[in-house]
Amino acid sequence: MKAIVVTDQAAGTAGMKLVERPEPKAAINDVVVQVHASGFAPTELAWPSTWTDRLDRDRTPSIPGHELAGVVTALGYGTTGLSVGQRVFGLADWYRDGTLAEYVAIEARNLAPLPGDVDFTVGASLPISGLTAWQGLFQHGRLQTGQRVLAHGAAGAVGSMVTQLAREAGAYVIGTGRSADRQTALDLGAKEFVDLDHDALEDVGKVDLVFDVIGGDIQKRSAALIRAGGTLVTIVGPPEARPSGGLAVDFVVEADRVQLSEIVQRVRDGRLRTHIGKVASLDDAVAALNPTKRRKGNTIICVHR
Ligand SMILES: NC(=O)c1ccc[n+]([C@@H]2O[C@H](COP(=O)([O-])OP(=O)(O)OC[C@H]3O[C@@H](n4cnc5c(N)ncnc54)[C@H](OP(=O)(O)O)[C@@H]3O)[C@@H](O)[C@H]2O)c1
Numbered sequence: 001m002k003a004i005v006v007t008d009q010a011a012g013t014a015g016m017k018l019v020e021r022p023e024p025k026a027a028i029n030d031v032v033v034q035v036h037a038s039g040f041a042p043t044e045l046a047w048p049s050t051w052t053d054r055l056d057r058d059r060t061p062s063i064p065g066h067e068l069a070g071v072v073t074a075l076g077y078g079t080t081g082l083s084v085g086q087r088v089f090g091l092a093d094w095y096r097d098g099t100l101a102e103y104v105a106i107e108a109r110n111l112a113p114l115p116g117d118v119d120f121t122v123g124a125s126l127p128i129s130g131l132t133a134w135q136g137l138f139q140h141g142r143l144q145t146g147q148r149v150l151a152h153g154a155a156g157a158v159g160s161m162v163t164q165l166a167r168e169a170g171a172y173v174i175g176t177g178r179s180a181d182r183q184t185a186l187d188l189g190a191k192e193f194v195d196l197d198h199d200a201l202e203d204v205g206k207v208d209l210v211f212d213v214i215g216g217d218i219q220k221r222s223a224a225l226i227r228a229g230g231t232l233v234t235i236v237g238p239p240e241a242r243p244s245g246g247l248a249v250d251f252v253v254e255a256d257r258v259q260l261s262e263i264v265q266r267v268r269d270g271r272l273r274t275h276i277g278k279v280a281s282l283d284d285a286v287a288a289l290n291p292t293k294r295r296k297g298n299t300i301i302c303v304h305r
Contacts, residue, residue: 003101004285005061009051013042016100016286021063024097024105026076031108033088035303037124038099039067040289049094065100066092069114069123070304079108081257087114089123089264091131091255099124100285102303112260115268122267125274125298130263132253133161136211136233137169140249145170147208150222154190155181157275157298158235162211163188164272174204176218188273201225210243212236223248276300 003021026032044050044064053059069089072082082088090111092098097105114123136158137143149166153159154175166173167189175181175190182193194201196214201221210222212234220241223232228245239248266272277297280288285301 001102002282003063003097004065004282004289005063006045006050007060009045012045013286013290016064016289018283018286019061021061021097021101023103026074026079026105028077029079029107029109030076030105031072031079031082031088031111032074032076032103032105033068033070033111034073035068035070035099035101035104036120036305037069038065038101038301038303039124039128039298040065040100040301041067041128042289044094047094054095059095063097063099063101063104065098065301066094067124067127068092068099068104068106069120070104073103075108076105082108082111082113087116087120087123088112089114089120089127090257090260091127091253100282100301100303102282107255109257110255112257112264115264118264118268121276121279121300121302122274123264124300125276126263126267127255127260128253129157129161129274129298130272131256131259132158132235133165133211134259134263135251135253135256136235137162137166137209140251141209141211141231141233143169143171143209146172148172148174148206150174150176150204150207150210150225151185151190152176152196152211152218152222153213154185154188154193155296156213158213159211160184160188160275161272163190165266166209166211168266168271171209174207176201209233215240274298 088111175185176194215236223241226243230246275297
């Protein structure tokens, strides 16, 4: 099968190559999925799991990409809940070969059914940003209706999901980002917007939940705004600040079939929008994943039509 591989961590995305690889086999509880669309987060090339296995042994050449939408072509021993021919989408294991390939072997529990009226490209754009927002807000942040949420990077991949899901859950959302992102954040449901380059973050007053996607000084200043009993949720590594009288939580997103289904249902009925910036074929993926200028929105690789 055709697949993108990486072998050299120092080379970053420039080291991606389109090569022939053996088709994967389904292990216990796996399915094999013919990948129709794949998502890729550039930061995954910095994660140890791209380069070594769970025992820290070199696992290159590894196939990057962890978001996918496609069709099940084979079931492993003991696999339940999915069938051959079924449309699915989900989040692949960080330590296994990923989704920038014609086929991927993946545990069935990492997938959810993809309804027939949702495009594969849309399905592949949802798992990381949607699940990260969901888990940060509702599991780690224990968001309640009426609470005030500071959603950093509100026009970005995760932040746009945070803004929409928090607003739908009845929160008062204050989005942040660059000045050019103001209207996007307001359109997504933020009630206020803080331009981090020009406005004073401190002017927003007290909040119950900070969803941090930036870290550093912005995270530290945000922690000081959290009410007693509130939470700082960060997705960019161990918290560098702790709210007084509150919690600081960092986490890495996990696959969850029920949550994937909740997310895709919201996309179907128009409550949740995803931003796809560029769609390219697998043959053009190396160029598409090495853009010459900053690109807004997810890049999705259309592997099979
Ligand atoms: N722990 C996890 O499970 C997990 C899951 C998903 C993502 N992440 C991490 O979370 C981070 C965000 O991911 P993403 O996919 O949402 O990225 P993204 O799409 O680039 O969104 C980040 C947003 O924040 C804005 N921003 C960043 N720094 C800013 C600053 N100093 N001032 C104003 N705006 C700023 C960006 O604006 P510009 O584009 O203009 O810079 C962008 O709109 C990444 O580091 C990613 O690796 C972690």
